[in-house]
Amino acid sequence: MAEKKVANVIKLQIPAGAASPAPPVGPALGAAGVNIMQFCQAFNAETQDKKGDIIPVEITVYEDKSFSFITKTPPAAHLIKKELNLKSGSAKPQADKVGQLSQEQLTKIAEIKMPDLNANDIDAAKKIIAGTARSMGVTIAE
Numbered sequence: 001m002a003e004k005k006v007a008n009v010i011k012l013q014i015p016a017g018a019a020s021p022a023p024p025v026g027p028a029l030g031a032a033g034v035n036i037m038q039f040c041q042a043f044n045a046e047t048q049d050k051k052g053d054i055i056p057v058e059i060t061v062y063e064d065k066s067f068s069f070i071t072k073t074p075p076a077a078h079l080i081k082k083e084l085n086l087k088s089g090s091a092k093p094q095a096d097k098v099g100q101l102s103q104e105q106l107t108k109i110a111e112i113k114m115p116d117l118n119a120n121d122i123d124a125a126k127k128i129i130a131g132t133a134r135s136m137g138v139t140i141a142e
């Protein structure tokens with residue numbers, strides 16, 4: 001079978017199991033000529049078990065208006081906020097601290113994010129997550 005030609009790649013962050021034709025999904029896919037309801041049903045079916053998380057998705061649109069998509073792991077900031085039950089990060093991360101991550105929590109988040117990180121081992125992944133936490137005003141326990 002001949003390889004399909006890629007017409008467009010769309011990256012979105014959508015709540016798991018809650019894709020709908022409303023913005024941002026509808027306008028982004030409508031402009032590319034994709035069947036919006038078909039995407040929404042497929043995405044919702046695949047992410048049903050991850051309710052409550054924000055799922056980044058990379059949608060590849062082909063010239064014949066068909067599509068395929070790849071779901072990624074939730075953003076590190078979202079995982080940190082979920083782990084510490086935070087509403088948001090700090091407005092002044094150097095001055096105002098909003099929480100503290102234990103080493104166990106840091107390892108747990110790093111293991112979840114590992115497939116999407118540019119890291120060779122769990123220690124490198126933990127350093128990446130710790131950097132995100134520091135930029136949110138979250139301290140890391142030693």
